[in-house]
Amino acid sequence: MHLHRKIVILIAILLLAFLAKGQQQDGSVLERRVTLRIQDQPLESILAQISWQAGVYFSYDASVVDSEKKCSVEAENKSLFTVLNQLFEPAKYSLIERENQVIISLKPDKPQTDEAIADSIPVKYFFLSGKLLEDRKGKPVPYASVSVFNQPIGTISNSDGEFLLKLHPDNINDTVVISSMGYAQIRLPASKLLDEDLFILQPISIRIKEVTVTAISAQKLLENIRHNLERNYTAHPRLMTAFYRETVKQDGAYINVSEAVLEILKSPYVNTFRSDLVRLIKGRKSPDVQPFRWLNFKLQGGPFTIVQLDVVKTMESFISKAFENSYKYEVSRVVLYHEEPVYVLTFTPASDDVFPGYIGEMYVHRESFAIVHASFRFNKSSLNEAVSFMIRKKPPKVKARPTYVQYSVNYQQYQGKWHLSSAQASVKFKIRSKRDRLNSEFHSVSDLLITNIQPTELKRFSGDERFSRDDVFVEKLGQFDEKYWENYNIIKPDEDLRNAFKEK
Incomplete structure (x- = not known):
């Protein structure tokens, strides 16, 4: 039996209880809409009418x-940002917020110094x-x-198609x-998102019929992937800001929700022996989600483990030259992925061993x-073998077996890498216990979203602040509080998750 590098989420079954509560976010007052x-x-x-509608106050010299200047304005449910930029030339005036107040002032002739901005x-x-x-x-x-185009700033929509993107002015x-994938790309000024709530994506054909996929063999494609690693991926360390969420459902109902903003010290892709490091910036567990009577799950390794899903960095078995004969490969088709042509390279184990x-x-990328995307799951024989290393702790006389293990990872280009x-x-x-008359399905989902990337001279995180593969994520977190995430980008909770956060 070939024992490859394992990308696994280790599960610990413990007796534990959690609760959850909703969250509020406060952004700029310039987002408020007026008609x-x-x-x-x-x-x-005009400013008096805006003040009355939006509940803000204006200050100006x-x-x-010229407060007596006569103006005209038409706006149907438009943001203050849009309306005020119609009344005041953006190149000439600044709009500065202070709590519930908007200060209108002339822009300085010279850019402010870093010290002035800090004060x-x-x-x-x-x-x-x-x-x-x-x-x-x-x-x-x-x-x-x-x-944001050509910036390492972003988020993703949730399962309901909703998104929340937080931007510096x-x-x-x-x-x-x-x-x-499968839709025409939309590009628009960020300010337009202040005035719109719905964005319609046009479906497009993702298959490129005129490209002959047999023009390159699977083996040649794998060689090209490995040969171009240094050119495609950064050779320098990067400090990444990330949002991480763990959820656990029992028979379709949430029993555990944990979230955090993290920093990841990403080592160069050309150095596969140097591990990426992860540390917590802020995190919370939701204390109001009511668990099932007997059991709850904990994901062991948490953020440390999911960062290892960077299969290019870890050179996972289906990419590594050393294990190439362990898989069967096929270039199945060419499709458009984010409006770029890509080869789809499929792989399956060569044997059950x-x-x-x-x-x-x-x-x-053609x-x-x-590699811009990878998705993969355990085959049936691996699921049967996975019990021994995926279950770290469980109560006695409880039977547990994995029925589904699926991973996915995505990459984006920034500054040519x-x-x-x-x-x-x-x-x-699947969890069973005759003694407790328990027959339940537990479903755990861990999501990682990179929201910012910066160059760094950091070499390491201190041992007491970084995650290890043995850490249980929820044990490192505090409880819920209002307005928790501040200006950090997150994955907006979908409706089911928002309901789970509501106070019981």
Whole structure:
């Protein structure tokens, strides 16, 4: 039996209880919507009407703002940002927030120094939210990428197609890119997201008929992947900000929700022997989700383990030259992925002796040969063998077996290099206990979303602050509190998860 490097989510079954509560987010007051139809009225009067509708106050120097100037404005459910930029030239005036107040002032002739910025009023981020729907059927588009063009800033939509993107005011005029496989890409100024709630994605054909997929063999494609690793992926360390969420359902009902903002010290891709390090910035567990009477799950390894899903960095068995003969490969087709042509390289274990044996596919960029997506699952024989190493703890006389183990990982390009952008692990277990009359299915899902990437000179995190493979994530977290995430980008909870967060 071949024993490959294992990408597994270790499960510990313990007696434990949790609860959950909802959350509130406060973004910029400039996101608030107003409706106005005003012709030739003094600016002072228009601001008074906006103030009444939006519940904000305006301050300005009468020597630089002509409050008697007559203006016209028409806006149907538009953001304050849009309306005020109609009334005040963006190149000339600044809009500065201070709690529930908007200060209108002339922009300085010279850019502020870093010291002046540090001493100024704290910046309020824009919280841009919306819902993605398919054009033809009006169905939600889940897990679509919503990111700032050519910036390492972004999020993804949840299972209901909803997203929340938090942007610094300096990025509000940047371009936001909304993309999902099988749909035409949307590009629009970030400020447009302040005025719109629904975004319609147009389905497109993802298969490229004119490309002959037999033009390259699976073996040659694998060689090109490995040969171009240094060119496609960064050779320098990076400090990544990430959002991580663990959820556990028992028979379809949430029993555990845990979330955190993390920092990942990403070692160079060319050094596969140097592990990536993970540390907690802030995290919480939801204390109101009522567990089943007998059992609860804990995911062991948590963020440390899911970071190992970067299969390019770890050179997982289905990529590694050393294990190439353990798999059968096929270039099945060429499709459009985020409007770029990619080869779809499928793989299956060559025999049942391969353990863990993965069935899956990789999307390989046709021009650069970078892996941009991989999804894979345990085959049947590996599921049968997985009990011995996936179950770390369980009560006596309880039988547990995995029935489904699925992983996926995505990459995005930034400054000419491909980086890890998101990963997910989905594991289902069947639990039985005659003594407790228990026959349940537990489903754990772990999501990782990279929300920012920066160069770094850091070499390591201290031992007491970094996660290890033996850590149980929920044991490191505090309880829920309001307005928890501040300006960090997260995956917006879907409706079921929001219901799980509601106070009982």
